[in-house]
Amino acid sequence: MNFLATHFNYIVVVILLMAGLFLVFSSGNLIKRMIGLAMFQTSAGLFYISLGKVSGGTAAIAVERGSAEAQALAAQVDPAYAAQRGFEGVIYSNPLPHALILTAIVVGVATLAVGLAIAVRIREAFGSVETSDIEVLSRVEATQPGPQA
Amino acid sequence: MIALEVLYAAPPVLTLHAPILLVISPLIAACAAALAPSARVSWMISVTGSIFAAWMALALVGEAARHGTVTYIFGGFAPPLGIAFHIDGLGAMMALLISGAGVMAAIYSGHSLKVEVRAEKHTLVQAGFLLCQAGLLGLVSTGDAFNAFVFLEVSSIGTYALVAIGESRDRRALPAAFNYLIMGTIGATFYLIGLGFLYAATGTLNMADMAGRLATLSDSTVVQAGFAFIVVGLGIKAAMFPLHGWLPGAYAYAPSLISIFLAATATKASLYLMARFIFDVFPDGASFEQGFIAWVLAPLAATAAIVCSIQAIFEKEVRRMLAFSSVAQVGFILLGLSLATSAGFSGAMLYLLAHALLKMTLFMAIGALALSSRYRKLDDIAGIARDAPWSAAALAVGAASLAGAPLTVGFLAKWRLIEAALQGGQVWIAVVLTIASLLTLLYVGRIIEAVFFRPAPAGAPRAKEAPFGVLAPLFVIAGLCIWFGIDASLLEQLANGAARALMGAP
Numbered sequence: 001m002n003f004l005a006t007h008f009n010y011i012v013v014v015i016l017l018m019a020g021l022f023l024v025f026s027s028g029n030l031i032k033r034m035i036g037l038a039m040f041q042t043s044a045g046l047f048y049i050s051l052g053k054v055s056g057g058t059a060a061i062a063v064e065r066g067s068a069e070a071q072a073l074a075a076q077v078d079p080a081y082a083a084q085r086g087f088e089g090v091i092y093s094n095p096l097p098h099a100l101i102l103t104a105i106v107v108g109v110a111t112l113a114v115g116l117a118i119a120v121r122i123r124e125a126f127g128s129v130e131t132s133d134i135e136v137l138s139r140v141e142a143t144q145p146g147p148q149a
Numbered sequence: 150m151i152a153l154e155v156l157y158a159a160p161p162v163l164t165l166h167a168p169i170l171l172v173i174s175p176l177i178a179a180c181a182a183a184l185a186p187s188a189r190v191s192w193m194i195s196v197t198g199s200i201f202a203a204w205m206a207l208a209l210v211g212e213a214a215r216h217g218t219v220t221y222i223f224g225g226f227a228p229p230l231g232i233a234f235h236i237d238g239l240g241a242m243m244a245l246l247i248s249g250a251g252v253m254a255a256i257y258s259g260h261s262l263k264v265e266v267r268a269e270k271h272t273l274v275q276a277g278f279l280l281c282q283a284g285l286l287g288l289v290s291t292g293d294a295f296n297a298f299v300f301l302e303v304s305s306i307g308t309y310a311l312v313a314i315g316e317s318r319d320r321r322a323l324p325a326a327f328n329y330l331i332m333g334t335i336g337a338t339f340y341l342i343g344l345g346f347l348y349a350a351t352g353t354l355n356m357a358d359m360a361g362r363l364a365t366l367s368d369s370t371v372v373q374a375g376f377a378f379i380v381v382g383l384g385i386k387a388a389m390f391p392l393h394g395w396l397p398g399a400y401a402y403a404p405s406l407i408s409i410f411l412a413a414t415a416t417k418a419s420l421y422l423m424a425r426f427i428f429d430v431f432p433d434g435a436s437f438e439q440g441f442i443a444w445v446l447a448p449l450a451a452t453a454a455i456v457c458s459i460q461a462i463f464e465k466e467v468r469r470m471l472a473f474s475s476v477a478q479v480g481f482i483l484l485g486l487s488l489a490t491s492a493g494f495s496g497a498m499l500y501l502l503a504h505a506l507l508k509m510t511l512f513m514a515i516g517a518l519a520l521s522s523r524y525r526k527l528d529d530i531a532g533i534a535r536d537a538p539w540s541a542a543a544l545a546v547g548a549a550s551l552a553g554a555p556l557t558v559g560f561l562a563k564w565r566l567i568e569a570a571l572q573g574g575q576v577w578i579a580v581v582l583t584i585a586s587l588l589t590l591l592y593v594g595r596i597i598e599a600v601f602f603r604p605a606p607a608g609a610p611r612a613k614e615a616p617f618g619v620l621a622p623l624f625v626i627a628g629l630c631i632w633f634g635i636d637a638s639l640l641e642q643l644a645n646g647a648a649r650a651l652m653g654a655p
Contacts, residue, residue, distance in 0.1 A: 041338055
């Protein structure tokens with residue numbers, strides 16, 4: 001039970017990751033496959049955010065040393081943990097993974113946009129977004145000679 | 150022996166900033182090309198941007214040969230905290246390959262796009278092509294592992310759109326592009342997750358810094374999980390057997406500008422990153438890495454070389470045949486890498502360069518033949534040598550190189566690879582390489598037989614020879630295939646420089 005509590009984020013990451021991948025590979029519908037892909041990418045995002053969390057840490061926005069806000073934040077840190085790790089005062093979470101995953105999210109959105117755009121064009125060209133239909137229609141293409149330039 | 154110093158001359162200011170100019174010149178050109186008023190202007194921008202990048206790549210090859218590693222720091226933040234470009238012999242070689250292929254493909258596209266893509270899309274195609282080039286050049290220059298992910302995706306997103314644009318000639322380009330997008334994104338995300346593990350273990354993203362910290366961490370399961378994710382992710386991008394499912398469609402149905410450029414560079418850039426991680430970032434003696442090379446990489450590469458060559462033999466569509474051949478040739482390169490010796494690495498890099506040259510020749514020649522003929526199946530181009538003798542001659546040069554005929558670059562590269570395998574005591578790799586080369590001869594023979602010795606199908610309209618703008622880059626590359634087959638000192642210098650950077654002196 002303790003493992004579940006301490007690793008809750010990572011368990012969710014694994015579930016999202018597997019569910020996303022399963023959807024990508026099992027579904028024949030192109031839109032559903034894109035949804036699976038988005039879930040899969042989200043799991044990577046959650047993974048990075050979980051990595052950046054420092055227990056007792058606050059958002060990585062510097063507060064003035066000795067101010068009331070700093071004291072309130074420092075009071076939230078578990079003293080035993082702080083003593084064990086040699087921390088003093090306010091603890092911040094690691095901001096770097098946040099910055100990284102922000103970039104990755106932008107990349108993911110761009111990919112999603114391109115993917116959906118291609119799905120729209122597939123619908124226009126084949127009249128379907130089901131992989132099985134597209135395969136049948138493509139087979140027709142393969143038996144015909146190419147168009148004359 | 151050519152005096153390399155003459156080639157590498159660039160003004161000092163440009164040489165100083167060459168690493169960033171290399172990446173940013175195609176990037177700026179991409180914006181300009183997208184805004185260009187006409188297809189003609191966008192083509193000129195594309196050619197200019199590519200030539201400038203190639204010039205910078207040449208300057209970097211010279212710098213890397215003189216100083217070992219060129220480091221270019223951004224924003225005044227010294228690494229490992231800041232992001233920096235690290236370009237060593239290997240990176241410079243890849244940059245030269247990518248930008249050189251970019252120049253040739255860009256010149257070639259001046260005519261080929263007119264036939265293959267609707268006119269109003271030309272400016273955007275050129276923009277996408279330049280974007281893809283910028284991404285790949287960034288990928289091989291950066292010293293930051295996360296930066297590499299971003300560049301990988303910049304190039305990939307450009308590529309997905311460009312493969313899809315092939316639909317105006319063959320609508321199967323659309324599902325192929327979609328499939329490529331799904332697989333490519335999964336690959337990139339795997340790399341991202343793996344990088345997360347490495348970051349958790351080391352607390353750094355700078356590759357050189359990471360390598361230093363990983364040296365004592367090879368027993369950590371976190372590091373091993375990171376290794377697995379990164380290798381599988383990049384394996385998808387590099388079309389490592391059996392993760393190559395996306396490649397034949399993507400190569401076969403894209404416009405020839407894109408096929409030419411992708412065949413020469415895209416999988417190779419991912420191979421570069423994989424080699425960089427295996428031999429540079431992860432500790433060399435680690436048991437998980439040696440186990441991976443001996444029990445996963447080498448057997449899969451051998452299977453790819455044999456199985457995909459056989460698939461190519463039975464393929465009816467000529468561009469799909471070349472695409473399967475590419476997967477098999479990736480197997481050849483990986484077999485060279487799996488030797489994990491300096492000679493093996495140098496041989497693999499020589500093979501990588503040779504394969505890029507000869508596959509460009511083949512895709513350019515097939516593209517040239519396709520400009521005026523029914524183009525899909527091998528039967529469609531039967532007997533075309535009578536109507537288009539020059540394109541067919543260049544095709545023959547490329548095919549001979551692929552089969553490894555003496556006096557072509559393919560022969561030399563295969564020879565070096567087999568030599569390195571025997572030197573490394575891995576006789577079975579030499580045997581696999583030989584068998585796969587013989588299989589290559591079979592499908593290459595089918596192409597030659599169809600184009601030169603079979604009569605044209607009855608009632609087929611006569612094909613026309615391709616125009617000068619298409620033949621010129623084709624003959625330059627075909628000429629290089631023969632030139633380097635006779636005097637490969639230039640290629641060998643590049644390959645040895647790359648091997649020195651990663652594996653120490655050969």
